[in-house]
Amino acid sequence: MNNVYLQLFIEFFQIGLFAIGGGPATIPFLMDLPNRHDWYEVSDVANMLAVSESTPGPIGINMATYAGYNAAGFLGGIVATFSLVLPSLIVIMIVAKILDRFNKNMYVKSSFGMIRPAVTGLIATAVWGIFRTALFMTAEGKWQFPVLLVLMSLGFYGLMNIKKLKKLHPAVWILCGAIVGIVFKL
């Protein structure tokens, strides 16, 4: 169990199996990983998300590559990414054979009907964790309340929800953030 690649495989296979509801569903699991491994810190997740949101490809995959790269270099990224997609690869091939029955099965429907809102709750917890490490904790682990930064963040959230700006790619917002950061020396 000391092999980092084997550990990456086990962890990311699990994430791939239980992260239901697309890319963002991987975030709670990724916030949990630093509790067990020293691959990256919880405070790195915000950077990982920035990279993942501003590069092409599904964020879940990008996150796995980035986490794996941090843990064990290029090969680590490959192992994490393939471990993440392996469970769905297997499941999809089985489901493809029984598509119609699977899709309309009431047990499948009702269990997923509850899993999806639960995953939303899990993501909310993870997002709070990101807020905590990115805004409310100092590098020394003390609490702070940076009014200006919080207001800026809420301002960006508001801008994202303006009808004409809704379609903008996340990378555009991240670029704006980088510029604001350099201008105001954040």
Next chain:
Amino acid sequence: MLPMLKYELVEKNHWVTEDEILDYYAVGQCTPGIIAVNVATFVGFKRKGVLGGIFSTLGMVSPSLIIVSILAMFLNQFMSNEYVAHAVGGIKIVVCALMLNTVVTMAKKTVKSLPAGIACILAFVLAMFSPVPTVLIVVAAGVAGIILYKLGRFKA
């Protein structure tokens, strides 16, 4: 992602019909993993069996793998640069906003009944204040859905 999949698979290559892709998308949401990757696996498998599924999946993840690895390499190296550090400070603010946006959008889509609302709040509270593992919360929600359906209290 859906509009891009539609354009490439339906209009350009005629590999699947529009109805099929919507079906795959629906199944992709009800199966573990990343939805876009699931759709790719589905289309590949339907066209060319197991090998087709594997290759379309590989195709879907390769660009991310290459680009993100390169970025990760540079980001770790340039983190000590003053301008990069300031930029990252600003980016963190935007990431918070993006994530808030993701949660709100997901909540609007997934919380549409009282049981769903309870599941969402319970999962949040458990993940926040108890040591219950994330995996267990997901499994418990699925089981709860089936039990509620059996009791006639929940319609998905």
